[in-house]
Amino acid sequence: MSNRVAVVGVGQTKYAAKRQDVSIAGLLREAATRALDDAGMTWADIDAVVIGKAPDMFEGVMMPELYLADALGAVGKPMLRVHTAGSVGGSTGVMATHLVSSGAHKRVLVVCFEKQSESNATWALSIRLPFTGGSVTGAGGFFAPVIRAYMRRANAPDDIGIKVAVKDRLNALNNPYAHLKLPDISEEMVRESPMLWDPIRYLETCPSSDGACAIVLADEDSAKGTPNPPAWIHGTAVRSEPTMGAGRDVVNPHAGRDCAKDVYAQAGITDPRRDIDCAEIYVPFSWYEPMWMENLGFAAEGEGWKMVDDGSTSFTGDMPINPSGGVLSSNPIGASGMCRFAEAALQVRGMAGDHQVDGARTALGHAYGGGAQFFAMWIVGSEPR
């Protein structure tokens, strides 16, 4: 029923705490022009533009697609703006895929971004509504209790988060766009970094980055003439559940499990650990890697931490997770999910450079947001399906 869709171009900016050398529009154009160059296309080849980002209050610009219309070559074309909290980079990719698979458009430019240095993101996240108390500081204050509940539930040893933090920082050294580069990273260094929200240490958290990530999606005909190998989209899925729901499981969310099942079924994946060659998943706090291993079906419930412990998720392991360095190394919030989707595409295109996983033919891109309630995923492959 659906038309085939391929990723034919990927473009990323250098991620950094402050990109004061460019405006918001300049930041998006840096990613978009790189994606168009990769696709061998110009602005004129694009039928529609979709942008995604987290809350407008991060930059202080309301509905920035309006201001960005000409900078992104969208004048006279359809332009959409997605906002699904932290999962937005992923769900923007999914919604843009629908625009091509439905037959509405042939070539769609998708750009996700965050330029947190333009405003004060912590302030934007901490607007205290009247009457509501307010004893949580930052996202870490929300997710640390969830991590503690996981550790108890899975009987996981204390050092698993430390191992993930070291692994992702080592991977980032092979990614030219990564924000954090810590060549002397070690378990000792992470262990001795300040405890922020016990059990989360400073080096077990993500940075806050300026950056943009763009992809060009194309239908089968348009993908034929492109200069570089395409990544074929084998499946896309989104799932949402309520934040304040009596009986929902924040540690191993139902929405994440359903989303994974849906996308695997579309891609013909029956055993994810065997059938998927590598994955880029949304890990803003290191403990989320073992938690998502279980939620995504790579490990049985309570066993996700063992994949970290035995090195399975390392760059040379049997299930490399976040070969790019992941969110722990670069976190342009609204783009972080798109980075995961784009990096998965680069892997199956054989274009991931120094962090290329040998022989990657099928890869998962994953994003989540809100109170671990919004999920977006795609599976990409080097062959059409």
Place this chain on the structure above:
Amino acid sequence: MRNFKRPVAIVASASFETPSEPSRNEVELLLPVIHDALGQVGLTQQDIGFTVSGSSDYLQGFPFAFVGALDAVGAWPPIRESHLEMDGAFALAEAVAVLQHGHVDTALVYAFARPSRGDLDRTLSIQLDPYSVAPLWPDARGLAGLQAQAMRDSGRFDSVPEVPPTHVADGCTAVVLAVGDRARELTKTPVWITGIDHRIEAPALGVRDLATSVSTRLAAESAGATDVDAAYLHVLYPHQELLLRDALGLNGQPVHSSAGPMMVGGLERIAAAAKAVAAGDARRAVAHATSGPCLQQNLVAVLDATAVLEGAAA
């Protein structure tokens, strides 16, 4: 976009608007409206294949406003869902694209806003170029005034109305969509979306001819907005109706214009047009939604009592 692989119809809708909602929060505002729309066709949230909403954090005054609103839906077991930081009409366009795939047959689209909480004229200023225009705080009504004056200066209009204060209202709209036979099962009067598209223009007012609406004309051409016998236009200031009539090539058909609550008004016009077609008051209607200063972005949908035959050529 038109000539869909799978014809999509509006099978139910409900709306609520008030100048300023005094007591209910967004969940309490949305819940009865969503229930009303779903109840008209005997559906519950769990029958819905895809849910998508439109809203703006800056109208609520805090980030992630849509997250709380999701509590009105009953997203359990987890649902396929998305959100646009746009008028709900654009969310409806996305739902139409999703319904072209085989795996879902129904969609719920909703939009909500409570602009009465803040100063809408001033808030809309931060939609402008953040470096060169927004710091000057030109308000929404003032920009509309520039457009009205540009129309007078163009000499193309007999008389251009004064620009009244910006319409401020709170409210929400919910629309239920269904595909082909599923739509026919759900209601005797499905209203078919035979075309829908939207276009955007440059943000800098100085590079646009404000006395015409190019993006509306392009969207209307793509959506096939010809031969209509009624128009439902999203008009924020009265002079904009003249531009829209021109761009849509209307000549004498009844025009029903309304602003509605910001972020809701466009979806509400689509719902109103669908109600008129379902009631037999119109056979084929055009509905319109706008976003941004001076009609910067426009969406056009064509609603018809009769479905276009599947696979018909463009």
Place this chain on the structure above:
Amino acid sequence: MSADVVDEAVPPVTVIECPTRLDFSYTPGVAQSRFLRALERGEITGQRCPKCKKVYVPPRGACSMCGVATEEELVLSGKGTITTFCTTQIPSPGLVPPYVTAWIRLDGSDITSMFLIQECDPAEVRLGMRVEAVWVEEADRKADLGNISYFRPIDEPDAEYETYKDYV
């Protein structure tokens, strides 16, 4: 001067400051207003979902799982169980680190709420610990969640893991 002439001696402008102030009024809603009025009286109230029968604190007017309005109101004891927690080591306005925020399942409710834990060494806080609300002086009470200053441990045995493990 042509646009491609860049004077290397003049540093580029990389930051302009544009202060933004927007004021909004906030409407808690019908259900939360009732909850806040109860807090003013020194009571914690919840609302029961007519469909799944689960009790929400604070009530938002709907069961988010069922998507139906909640009306039946009940008064809770103000005692509860810590289902998970975090010890924060970074400063926050009015709080001296380390301080503990816990997810507390109030007795008779089916969802956790987040509160500060005090009158207790942070190192002593544990999963399953029984706690109770500590209120501000009656004269200082307003329609605000701030009426509950914090929760403190009570002299009851810890809850069994099985009884609270699903409330995270």
